[in-house]
Amino acid sequence: MNDPILVGPPVRRNILGSLIGIAAIIAVGIIGYYLFPNNLALLTRIIAIAFLVLSVDLVTGYCGVATLGHAALFGAGAYAAGIASAHYGISDPLLMTVVGALAGALAGLVSGLIILRAHGLPQLVLSIAVIHLFHEAANKASSWTGGSDGLSGISPTALLGMFEFDLWGRTSYVYGLVLLLVVFILLQVLVRSPFGMLARGVREDPVRISAMGASVQSVLLRMYVISGVVAGIGGALNAISTQVVGLDSLSFTLSAESLVMLVLGGTGSLYGALIGTVVFMWFEDVVSAANPFHWLTMVGALLIAVVLFAPKGLYGTAAAFAERMRGRRA
Numbered sequence: 001m002n003d004p005i006l007v008g009p010p011v012r013r014n015i016l017g018s019l020i021g022i023a024a025i026i027a028v029g030i031i032g033y034y035l036f037p038n039n040l041a042l043l044t045r046i047i048a049i050a051f052l053v054l055s056v057d058l059v060t061g062y063c064g065v066a067t068l069g070h071a072a073l074f075g076a077g078a079y080a081a082g083i084a085s086a087h088y089g090i091s092d093p094l095l096m097t098v099v100g101a102l103a104g105a106l107a108g109l110v111s112g113l114i115i116l117r118a119h120g121l122p123q124l125v126l127s128i129a130v131i132h133l134f135h136e137a138a139n140k141a142s143s144w145t146g147g148s149d150g151l152s153g154i155s156p157t158a159l160l161g162m163f164e165f166d167l168w169g170r171t172s173y174v175y176g177l178v179l180l181l182v183v184f185i186l187l188q189v190l191v192r193s194p195f196g197m198l199a200r201g202v203r204e205d206p207v208r209i210s211a212m213g214a215s216v217q218s219v220l221l222r223m224y225v226i227s228g229v230v231a232g233i234g235g236a237l238n239a240i241s242t243q244v245v246g247l248d249s250l251s252f253t254l255s256a257e258s259l260v261m262l263v264l265g266g267t268g269s270l271y272g273a274l275i276g277t278v279v280f281m282w283f284e285d286v287v288s289a290a291n292p293f294h295w296l297t298m299v300g301a302l303l304i305a306v307v308l309f310a311p312k313g314l315y316g317t318a319a320a321f322a323e324r325m326r327g328r329r330a
Contacts, residue, residue: 104232
């Protein structure tokens with residue numbers, strides 16, 4: 001396992017890099033708040049989808065599990081938070097987020113038990129089947145989910161009793177940014193922990209990990225549940241910010257796009273997941289507004305260029321280049 005995280009720079013450099021990365025996230029968040037005050041809804045949506053892409057990275061980038069059904073975890077969190085508010089009167093944003101996280105964890109457990117029974121292409125097919133089953137279940141349970149009309153009536157109360165969720169989306173954006181920072185820091189600790197290293201070992205050589213006495217299936221299932229928590233938080237944030245949940249939160253398209261964002265930024269890297277999400281969604285918004293008829297062509301051209309000239313993704317390629325430059329100076 002020649003992973004740079006396992007055998008690379010000393011711990012001090014890792015800590016410094018983490019602090020710089022967290023500071024960069026805060027700086028970008030503050031700049032976005034003041035630079036795009038009329039577009040905070042889009043920025044909040046980007047943050048919500050970033051949770052989904054991070055969750056995909058945990059199982060695909062760090063564990064090597066092929067999946068195209070991860071939106072099931074995101075949608076489960078969104079619907080659970082929305083139902084808690086619309087049907088049970090649980091409208092405190094923090095409680096709604098907890099409900100979404102628990103629903104995402106449950107969806108991750110169920111999905112993991114099904115998907116992890118196969119490998120390779122059969123695993124991919126199972127993940128597609130899972131997302132379609134979740135989508136159909138939400139569509140049929142229209143008395144709870146609103147079906148194709150969507151779930152409305154979601155009305156989160158003021159955050160901490162002081163900050164109302166206004167039409168401008170200021171509270172939603174700041175709340176989402178704080179959630180992202182907290183989750184990102186926890187995930188940094190997770191992927192550098194012995195469990196995170198074990199997960200990378202499973203990706204590299206599951207036979208050796210099994211020979212060492214560790215349960216490969218248990219590692220993958222636990223990571224799937226953790227990724228469900230992360231995706232569920234993103235789904236809950238989306239429900240809180242938009243105050244409506246539609247079937248698109250459980251769509252195959254969302255699953256596929258989240259995987260594309262991860263590849264765009266760079267798999268096996270939390271920073272890559274964030275960068276891929278921001279670049280893809282911002283580029284999509286800009287080009288769709290500039291050219292409503294041919295914007296998909298531009299998005300496709302961007303993805304082809306990244307795959308051909310930056311096969312490790314935007315962040316992965318930049319990190320590899322910086323490492324080569326550091327080696328030459330040394």
